[in-house]
Amino acid sequence: xxxxxxxxxxxxxxxxxxxxxWVEQAQAVTEAxxxxxxxxxxxxxxxxxxxxxxxxxxxxxxxxxxAKDKLNEAIRSNDGEEVAKRAAVMIRGWQALDKxxxxxxxxxxxxxxxxxxxxxxxxxxxWDRADVHKAAKLSIAPENxxxxxxxxxxxxALRAKVDGVKQAFPGxxxxxxxxxxxxDALPF
Numbered sequence: 557x558x559x560x561x562x563x564x565x566x567x568x569x570x571x572x573x574x575x576x577x578w579v580e581q582a583q584a585v586t587e588a589x590x591x592x593x594x595x596x597x598x599x600x601x602x603x604x605x606x607x608x609x610x611x612x613x614x615x616x617x618x619x620x621x622x623a624k625d626k627l628n629e630a631i632r633s634n635d636g637e638e639v640a641k642r643a644a645v646m647i648r649g650w651q652a653l654d655k656x657x658x659x660x661x662x663x664x665x666x667x668x669x670x671x672x673x674x675x676x677x678x679x680x681x682x683w684d685r686a687d688v689h690k691a692a693k694l695s696i697a698p699e700n701x702x703x704x705x706x707x708x709x710x711x712x713a714l715r716a717k718v719d720g721v722k723q724a725f726p727g728x729x730x731x732x733x734x735x736x737x738x739x740d741a742l743p744f
Contacts, residue, residue, distance in 0.1 A: 584636025592627075592643040599650045602664045603657065604671040605678035607696050608650075611657040620649045666690050681707065 599608055609617045627642035658664075665671060668683035669691045679700045680691045692698035711718075714733060722728050 578634060581634045581636050585631060585634060585639045588636055588640035588643050589631075592646050595647050595650050599654055600671050600673070602654070602671075603662075604665055604680060604695055605673045607671075607678075607694070608653045608657055610696070611660065611662045612653050613656070616653065616656060620653060623649050663690075663694055665694055671695075 600606075603611070609620055612620075623642065623645050627639065627646055630638035630642045665680060666682070666687040668687050669680050671678065671680050673679070677700060678695070678697045679702065680695045680697075682688045682691050682701060682703050684705070685703055688701055688703060692701040695701050714730075718730055
């Protein structure tokens, strides 16, 4: 059973049947992508953001890229059935990349690290200093390998401003930081 969009008053959504159908298709697209998102996060966490496709043969990388292009086209056309089909292909693609890299003897990131993407940049966060050297060696952006300690040092510099907000709004999330022009001197 699908829920129909409402106008906020509990009544039926205003708009043409085509608009309602488009919204329902968009929901189907979103749901079809959830399993793919889960495996993509898992693989990027294991191998690093953007790294796995570089570890396999050019032919395999090209096929993966082609599958990704076809998925993106299905998403743009808001076709839930086609997105589901293409997402399944991408899931098998991630699994094939993982298997090929493992069989080739490629090293995954250390277990005590996590690879993330933020504002278009690939980062690796290491639990402690002992994992930094190996993570930097395996990362596509060694300058973006940080430790939890380093992140907490940076956070502590902002803490006075953030604590009040987090106390007033439990569960609030720090989304952006800006330093005024001429800003504070860095403490090193």
